Amino acid sequence: MKNPSSKHLHKSITMKPFLTPLFLSLFLHIITVHVAGDTSPIYTPVEDITLQCGFSGDQLNPDDTRTWTGDINSKFSPFENQAAGSPSISRQAPSSSSVPYSTARLSRSEFTYRFLVATGQKFIRLYFNPASYGPDFDRSKALFSVKAGGFTLLKDFNSSVTADASESDIIYREFCLNVESEQSLNITFMPSRATADAYAFINGIEIVSMPNNLYYTSAQNSDGVNYIGSENTFRIENGTALEMVYRFNVGGRPLVFNQDTGMYRNWDGEQEEHKYLDDLSLKFSVLPQNSSIELNFTEIAKYSAPEELYRTGRSMGMNKTINKSYNLTWEFPVVPKFLYLLRLHFCEFVPDVTKYGDRRFLIFIANQTAEKAWDIIARSRGKGRPIYKDYVVFMPAGPASQKKVSLFLALQANPKDNMTNFNDAILNGLEIFKLSDTNRNLAGPNPDPPLLITPRVIAPPQSRKFKKRMQTKVWHASLGSMPPLLLKKFNNITTQS
Structure with a gap:
């Protein structure tokens, strides 16, 4: 997920040339599996702070059914940099009436929000509506940095260029960081010094606590995370901050904030967001669905991802010849010179895949081998049991002028594996996070503005002379x-x- 308002292309994929009896059985058989009940509750966050900046009072957001509190004359009122002069102001957004994008706090001086929270790992979500807030706050002048908990989240962030490049009117960014023992979290907005009349602004701030070690490496986990391209493993410690860059319900519909497991994460619908799939994958892959097998959360916590995510997926299809001729491939633009965490979600629910070895496949990340024989049933120890696997990879820089590089994820039906019953691969969900560098920085460059197409001018006819x-x-x-x-x-x- 890049943006909650990203445009989706509605397409359907069929496999009419390959409707063999075996293929049909994957989708038409109704199998009921009786499993032990799981009584673990959906996660209830300790903190669930929703702040609408530049607003007075409380306002219900019908999209997530929560009440957003205004920062005017409240305990969340920001601290101003008095030495810099002019205080921040509040303005009504001219282009949106939805919470929290309908109002904003703006300032040409630094301002800070302080939140009293319990120690532990948190989601921080920042909401931006890059509009012009009157003639004195033109959208092109919004250029600023954001720091939180000692980390640089955004640096010289150009909100209008970012919105235009993503073809969206609004922007939101999600981060994860750990709050240490002081039990307070400061989020500071600083106008850039590189541009005259630059200002900082924010429309909404959300802070939601997460289960301990949901994305961080547990102290009890001595193995750590697979480090692609290295024989060593990697640990995501509390001194690291993360930025969510992509989150997909692979092969399924979008799952919005209130359809998550209690942490208000937003999952893009990869079934609709086809722009990251290569052409062959889009042409040949299929979208199996589980409508009958009960899920058994014995290997991972039930709050790890919504149940619906594990009931859909994208697989290669049932034609072995075609499956051996292409890889199921996604290509994601990312900022280079950072480490990235990839979390791959799996659940085996196809009726004919029942035992070890029925479906084994290779996984490649950044053109390097991550798994040589990935077997979901072997790893999850059964059918209908959701699992996920984490990997960390470093993305080196490309050409000097290249702001983004391509992070490839590919699944391959092993052409040399004659023991597996299905030369096929499947993925149910995907999350990709950027990890802060050694300077406690997460910020990358602003995107290039979209190319402007100059209309062709037809000159009037001219004489030969x-x-x-x-x-x-x-x-x-x-x-x-x-x-x-x-x-x-x-x-x-x-x-x-």
Whole structure:
């Protein structure tokens, strides 16, 4: 997920040429599996702070059914940098009436919000509506940095260019960080010094606590996370901050905030967001669904992802010949020179895949082998049991002028594996996070603004004599370096004509 308002393309994928009896059985058989009941509750966050900036009072957000509190004359009122002069102001947004994008706090000076929270790991979500808030706050002048808990989340962030590049009117960014023992979290907005009249603004701030070690490495986990391209493992410690860059319900519909497991995460619908799939994957892959098998959360916590995520997926199809000729591939633009955490969600629910070895496949991340024989049933120890697997990979820089590089995720039906019953691969969900660097920084460059297409101007018809005179002027303008003898001959020719 890049943005909650990203545009989706509604397409359907069919496999009519490959409707074999075995293929049909994957989708038409109704199998009921009786499993032990799971009584673990949906996660209830310790903190659930929703702040509408530039607003007075409380306002219900019908989309997530929560009440958002205004920062005017409340305990959440920001601290101003008095030495800088002018205080922040509140304004009504001209282009949105939805919470929290309908109002904003703006300032040409630094301002800070302080939140009293319990120690532990938190989601921080920032909401931006890059509009012009009157003639004194033009959208092109919104250029600022954001720091939280000692981390730089955004640096010289150009909100209008970012919104235009993503073809969206609104922006939101989600981060994860750990609050240490002081039990307070400061979020500071600082206008850039690089541009005259630059200002900072914010429409909404959300802070939601997360289960301990949901994305961080547990102290009890001695193995850590698979580090792609290295024999060592990697630990995501509390001194690291994360930025969510992509989150997909693979093969399924979008799952919005109140359809999550209590943490208000937003899952894009990969079934609709096809722009990250390569052409062959889009052409041949299929979308199996589980409508009958009860899920058994014995390997992971039930709050890890919504149940619906594990009831849909994208697989290669049932034609072994075709499956061995292509990889199921996604390509994600990411900022280079950062480490990235990839969490792959799996659940085996296809009726004919019942035992170890029925479906084994390879996983490649950033063109490197992550798994040589991934077997979901073997790893989850049964059918209908959701699991996920984490990987960390470093993305090196590309050409000097390249702001983004491509992070490839590919699943391959092993063409040399004759023991598996299905030369196929499947994925149910995907999350990708950027990890802070050694300077406690998460910020990347602003995107390039979208190319402006200049309308073609059709000149009025010109006389033959006028054209000839203009051509002669152009020719003479370029003859300054011509040898004198050749120049004399050219002048004689043009004079005679």
